[in-house]
Structure formats: C-alpha cells, structure tokens
Amino acid sequence: MVNFLLVDDDEVDVMNVKRAFKKNNITTPLRVASNGLEALAMLRGEGTSPVPLSRKLILLDLNMPKMGGIEFLQELRADPDLKTTPVIVLTTSDEDNDKVEAYNLNVAGYVLKPVTFSKFVEAMAALNQYWMLSEIP
C-alpha cells in the first residue's frame, strides 16, 4: 500500500482529493499537511501522525503559507533521508517558472488541478493506476 501525503492548505482541495479517492475506490491512507513545514515535520517522524518511512508518495501543492511547495522540495531534496521520496505536484499554477523549478527538483509528475471535479477524479484514477503498476515489481 502506498502512503500518500497530501500537502495542501485549501480545505476544498483536500476534500477534492479525498472525494476523488473515494470515487475511485482508493482506500490508501491519506495523510494531510497544510504547509511545507508541517509536511517536513511529519516526514521526519515528529508530531502526532508520522508518515511511515517506506512507500511514500507526496502530493504537493505549490502555493501555501509558511513554506511553499518549491521551498519544501528544496528542503526535501537536501535531506539525505528524504531526498529519494517521490513527489507529484498538484497545483493550479500554470507558470512556466514553477514547472521548470519543480522538474529541476526531480518531481515524478506535474498535475494541473482541473476546475471540474470529474476531471480531477479521472486524473487521480490515472495517477493511482500508474503508481500501482510502478509498484508491482
């Protein structure tokens, strides 16, 4: 089972992901951090709900208070214990800068949040599918 860590500050967006998981019958546990600092703390095993060390997948929003997605990625890639963690960016930002920076920080995917929920559900299904396939070997 993959351990998802969703880093997003928008409640509707979190709801969106949860609803999309539910709609796709994805039962994978989903932990939520509302910004980069919180996410780092969870990944490093601090606080109330630490993330297991193995089989992690981070779904990362870019625009967040306290520590944004790009900053978070930089911290993550600088941490020897965490730097191999796969990250998929899930954002509304269509900025070229963000895309380039994200890819430079070795992200596994860059998903633009569609406005309509149904499209998002489709996107999540595709993502899960892909990940499952990656897990098999």
Added chain:
Amino acid sequence: MLKPTRPVLLRYSIAVLAVGVALLLKLLLEPLITQESPFLLFFAAVMISAWFGGLGPGLGATALAALASDYFFLTPVYSVLGQSLSQNLRLGLFVLEGMLVSSIIAALHTARGRAEISALTAYRHQENLLQSEARFRSLVQNSSDIIMILKPDGTIGYDSPSVERILGYQPEALVGKNALAYVHPEDVSVVQATLTNIVQRSGSVVPVEYRFRHLNGSWVHLDSVGNNCLDDQSVQGIVINSRDISVAKRREAERQRAESAARFLAEASTVLTASLDYETTLANVAHLAVPRMADWCVVDIAAADRVRRLAVAHLDPAKVELIWELNRRYPEDPSGPEGIPKVLRTGQPELYPEIPDALLVAVAQDHEHLKILRELGFKSAIVLPLIARGRTLGALTFVTAESRRCYSRADLSLAEDLAYKAAFAMDNALLYREAQESEARFRRVVESNIIGIIFWDASGNITEANDAFLEMVGYTRSELLLGKLRWNDMTPAEYQTLDQKALAELAATGACTPFEKEYIRKDGSRVAILLGSALLEGSQDQGVCFVLDIRARKRAEQALRSRAAELARLTRTLEKRNRELDQFAYVTSHDLKAPLRAIANLSQWIEEDLGDALTEETQRQMNLLRGRVHRMEALINGILQYSRAGRVEAKPETLGVEQLLAEVIDSLAPPPEFTIKVEPGMPTLLTERVPLEQVFANLIGNALKHHHRRNGTVAIAAKDQGEFYEFAVADDGPGILPQYHEKVFTIFQTLEARDKVESTGIGLALVKKIVESKGGSIRLDSQAGRGTTFYFDWPKHLSAQR
C-alpha cells in the same frame, strides 16, 4: 783758369826723381862724357820738372841739380864748398838758366792749358745748342698738345704735327684756314672773345675749353692756352697750346652719370620706402623711371598662373590708357617665349638693345596685336625680374620708343639696381601686408570674443586679455591694466597641481593639452573652464591661452547625470512594477482561480449529494452557476494573457507562416461548412512563435465565432512591405459598424451579449498589444454586412522589432 790738377807732392817728387835720374845717368856716363859739361843732363831734368810740375818744381829741380853738380862734378868733387870761381860762375849761370827755362816752360804750359779749356768750352756750347733744338722739335712734334700760331684774326699760321693724331688733319692742311671755322658753333663766341682778349693784352695766358671739329666730323674737346707773341719777332702771332681733354671729359661725363644714377637710386629709395602698399610702391617706381630711364615703364607681377599688370607710366599720359587697354586685350601669356613671361620664368634680366620686328612677331598674339605693337614703335627695352629672397615676384619693363634711345649695358646695370631696390621694397611691402593681415586675423580672433584669450607670463601675470575672458572672470579692463589679474592667484589651490603639470608640458613641447579647471571670479564664485595654452614663439616664459567657459556644459552634464539617474530610477521602478504585475498575474492565476474551482467543485458535490432531490429548476441554476464560474476563469486567463503579451520574450525561431496557420486553424477546429483560405506566398520568418500564433488564433477565431452564417469564409493573405509583412485576415461576416472600429480593440469590449456569444473581450486588445509590441500596427476595414478585414504588420527581421 788752368789749375795744376796734379797733387803738389807728386809734382815735387817728379822733380826730385828727374834730378835723381839725371844724376844717375851722369854718373853712369861719366867715363864717356867729358868733365866739361857737368850740367848737361840736369837741364833735361829741370825742363821735365818744369813741364810736368810747373814753376815751383822747375826751380826746385834747378836747385837740386845745382847742388848735385856741385857735389859730384865740380872740383873738388864730393864737396860743396871750395870750388873755383869759374866753377861757381858756371854753377851760377846754370842756376840762372834753370830758373829761366823753368819760367819759360811753366808759362808755355799755362798758355796751352788755357787754350785747351777755351776750345772745350766752345765745343760744349755748340753741342748744347744742337741738343736743345732737337729736344724742342721732338717735343713739338710728339707732344700730345697741339701748338698753333694764329694771326690776330684767327688764321692758322702754323700747327704742330700732333694735329694729325688728335684732330685727324694733315698739319699743312690747316695752314691758312681760320681756326674759328672749326670750333663748335656753341663755343665760337667764347673762343672769339678769348682770342680778342689775348690779342689786346700782350703776353696774356688765358685758358679756354671748347670743341674742335675732327676730320671725321666728331667733336674733340680741347683745353687751350693762348700766349700773345705778336711782339716777338721770331713768332709774330698768338701761340695756342691746346690739349685734348676728350678722355677727361668722357670721364667727367661718366662720373656725372654715375652721380646722377646714384642720385636717381637714392631718390628711388626714398620713393620706394614712402609707401608700405606694394601696389603704390610699384606704381611709384614706374613713374620714377619715366622719363629718366625709359619712355614708358610697366610693372607686372606673377600671380598664380597668369601675369597681372600693376602699373603703367608713359612720357605721354595719353598713352597710359592705351597700354592698359592693350594689356586687357592681350594679357601676357605666362608661357610666352620672350619678354616679360620669359623673365618671370627664368628670373634673368633681358636686354634688348634694339627690338627687331621679328621679336614683335614672336611676342604678338595675333595680327591685330602685331599691328598695335608695330605702331608703338619700340626702339629698345630692358626687362628685369623683381627678385626678393630667391622668389621672382614680378617684372619691371623699360621701353624706349619716341626718344629713339638705345639701352646699353650701363643702363642695364642701373636698371638692375633699381629693380633690386624695387623688389626689396615690394617684398617689404608684401611682408608688411602679410604681417598686417596676420595681425588683423589674430586681432579678429582675439576681439571676436568667441572664446576667452589671455597672454600670460610664468610669474603669474596676465598681460593681455580679451573681453570674453574678462567677462568670464568678472573683472574690468582697467583692473587688467592695473595688473590686478594674476592667473595663479585666480586658480583655486586644488588646481595648482594641474597648472604645474601644464607648465611642465609647455616647457617640454611648447603647448599643453587642453584641460578643465576653475578660476576664482572677482566676486569669489568659481567658473569652470576649459584651458589650452601655447608658448609664444621664441619664449620660455610667455604664452597665450584660450579659455572656454564650460559652465553651461557642466550644467548640462549635471542635468544629464541627474536625468540619467532619474531614468535609472524610473527603469528600476518600472522593473519593480513589472515584477509586481507578474506577481499579480501569478496571484490572480492561483488565488483567484482557487475559490472559483472550489465553488465549481462544491456545486457539483451538492448536485451529486442531493441526487434525485434536485429539481429541474435547481439543476438549471446549478448549470448557470458553473457557466459563470467558467466565464470568470476565462476572464482571469484573458487578463493573465494580456498582462504577459509582449513582456514575456521567447527565443525566436524560423517559422513557415503557412505551416503555422495550418496548426492554428487545426486547433480552432472550424465547423466543416466553414472555408478558411490561406493565400499562396506566405513568408518564412525568424520570429517568436507564440505571439504570432496568438494573433492569428484570435483573428481567425473571432471570424469563426462572430460569423452570422455557418458556411462563412475566411481568407488570409500576406504582402511584402519592405521592412514588414502585411498580413490580412478577411471574413465575409456581419461586419463592424464604423463607430466601433476603435472600440473593438479596447479590453473587455464585446459587441454581442456574453450570453449570446461567449466572449471575454480580451482577444483584439491582446492582438493589438502584441502587434504594437513588435513595432507593427493593426487596423481594420469593414462595412456593416460586407465582412471585415484586419490588417496587421509583422517585422521581417528581429532588428525591426522593438
């Protein structure tokens, strides 16, 4: 009269000797001759002594002989005393005879001497007479003087042979002629008066000078002295002694000519130095030369490649204009073979003692010219170069005509002296003029007051300054004259080093590189100047400075600097604004869209959660809600696009416009009934892809979206306009009314209600912004109901872009 010339001692010695010899002979001949004649040999001795020595020695010899006879021959022999009476008588007789013989012989001798002297004297007298006559004759015949004997009426009675040598006549030929007939008519009266004067006063010697006609007709200058010898029986006439003084006269004439030449040259010098204007000077020379040197005189100067006549003088003032006219009609040809042009070329004087017709032919420029030249009647000419400091400045020409005078070497020499002086004066005048012009130019520079000019010395004085400088430093001219202006006192301390550097450079090179410094004005303020300086020629501690007031420039520089700073600040502000705008766009794209998306999601979840409880009315409202959400998202996207247009620069690439259009049309997915024509001749450009794509997409998209029929037509064409391509997108849609032609390009302006045609009103504003940012322009041509054509320019090259 006869003086015994022989010395006394000799005469008496001879006497003693003669007696001795007689005694010796008597003694030797003693045995042969008888005792009876003891005095025999002694008579001879007495006679010899008397003959040779005169009376004295004769008597002496007699006495000695008597003594010797007495001693040797009269008995007693060898004794003086003791002779017999007869013997004493014989001795007495002998002495008496001896005395007598001596007297006679001495008398005889004396008489003979007298006769000899008398004869010699007579002979000598005769000889003197003969010599004197020969001498006199020779004198008369060979004398350079002529001796004539005239009768009181002037008839020639005798003339010496020298007449032939001096006057050419045979001496005899003149005898009987009246001398006055040969005297120069001008001198006859003087000669006649002198002759009369001599005739009246016997023995008077009166000198007179006159001219006597030579056999060949020329006149010989004679200086004569007359002596009245009418009363002298051997002469009976007036002796005239005449000397040829032609040579002296000629020398005198030459001396006078030389003196006159010297006077002339002195006069010329005065005239030549009278004016410092060389044209006046040369005109003066010409006038000075006529008539003293020439009948007419012209002065020409060598000017560039032609000969310019400067002055003309003529004996006859009426002819001056003629010569000018001649020169106007036939100016001297600088390459002419003879005369002035030749002299100007060679710098050598030319003397034409006689001017042959051939020379006129050589000089004449045409038939008419030759005719005038011949009429002028040239006789002789001298052409002289005016040379000063090795440069031939011009030519001075003397010509004779009316006077028939011919120039000689002597004239040439005088003329050369004059030409030398004239050239010298002309050169001086030219130098003066140059100096004046140079001075005037310099004055002009100084007094024009375009820049400040000062003269300074190394001790800090400003000896001279122009008004521009005085105004710059706020001093007055009287303060300058009082010596109140000192450049080193006016220089602020911080500029002293610069000044020292400039002085060192001046000392080394004679000039200094212009540099900027300041002077302290009289009122204490400072004036920024640009200063350059050079030492005066030949001086080490005096120089000239130009001083340029650069306050205006400094102010301009200051203004420019503050403008530049302002611009830089503006640029920074603009860059900051742009960044803010970017930030705004970013924030918009994320932060404004996020709530929208939430609304969309939530509305959908409500719809899902309500399920069947949802009424049809609610369902429609839910759809409207999401429609509005989408419109809002489109508007936000439009703003984003608009804000980025022309600001985001991508790398240019080579684009085939035809290919690009195909892709754009494909992405627009037009309905199958719609026709989109791309005209042939689409260019290939090196440009950014996205902006051009956006422009075409919007224009073609508008044509599709706003068309009133489903089967409309859009045509795209391109035209080469030099720097630009002009693209046209033409549709046959409803057209746009003229009053909206401007408005359609305004952001958020739509012509139709958004509910009818979903449109943000961003498209054309975006297109206009993109096209203008590339340096092009966009316009439309449309009539309601006749379709619309949009034209826009797109640069061919990147350099034409903004």
